[in-house]
Amino acid sequence: MLTSTLFIYISCIILGLFIALFSSKRKRELQQQNSPSAQNTKETPIQLDKLIIGLGNPGQQYENMRHNVGKLFISYTANKFNAQLKKINQGYLAILNEDTNLPKIGLFNTYCYMNISGKSISEVIKKHQVKVENIIVVHDDLDNAFGKVKIKEGGSAEGHNGLKSIIEYLDTKEFLRLKIGIDRPNSRDPIVISPYVLGNFSTDQQTRLNTEIFEKGIEILKNKNFIQC
């Protein structure tokens, strides 16, 4: 009598364990199906063939500063090609040729401070599977006359906080830059340089950027196949 009661008792426990095990497995499966990560994997980030990156600081007061010329260039270019800069986790991204068979080109502005921009840039590169040889960083260049635009392959940060951060996060100096000349005041002293790069372009300079200088940059990027349309 005692042994058969014990037998039923033990059987019930084992059965209970099976049911619990099965239902928790089923629950996990259901949770996985409904979890945001499962939904995200369905919507894989678009793979970009090229990425054009503008350097600058966030916030309205920085908007028209010399140090922000990279960001200004990206906004100009997105606008010219009717692409919308959309907010993503790392900043603002516009995609050219999204609905065509042409190479997909990303235009990217960060929204963190210049001196840590390498972090979000490295994240975007990973997320959109861009090869480092297919990125180009647009930035202000003290060593060239205002309005001069040129391409440079690799090299040091030349004291530029944004480039420094990118070199740190990508762990390489070997990436292209599109340098936009902003003139250099008659000094190499940071006490003079800092307020200069953090000064606004004159109205006249802003007009020249938006009529001829950014167009020069776009031509250079087209010649390098960074912009195709």
Ligand SMILES: *[C@@H]1O[C@H](CO)[C@@H](O)[C@H](O)[C@H]1NC(C)=O
């Ligand atoms: C620069 O322009 C911004 C608007 O873009 C303005 O808020 C700021 O006061 C200007 N700074 C200087 C130093 O003129």
Ligand SMILES: *[C@@H]1O[C@H](CO)[C@@H](O)[C@H](O)[C@H]1NC(C)=O
């Ligand atoms: C980056 O720049 C911001 C604004 O100028 C400053 O507040 C911050 O301390 C800097 N951070 C680093 C890591 O240098």
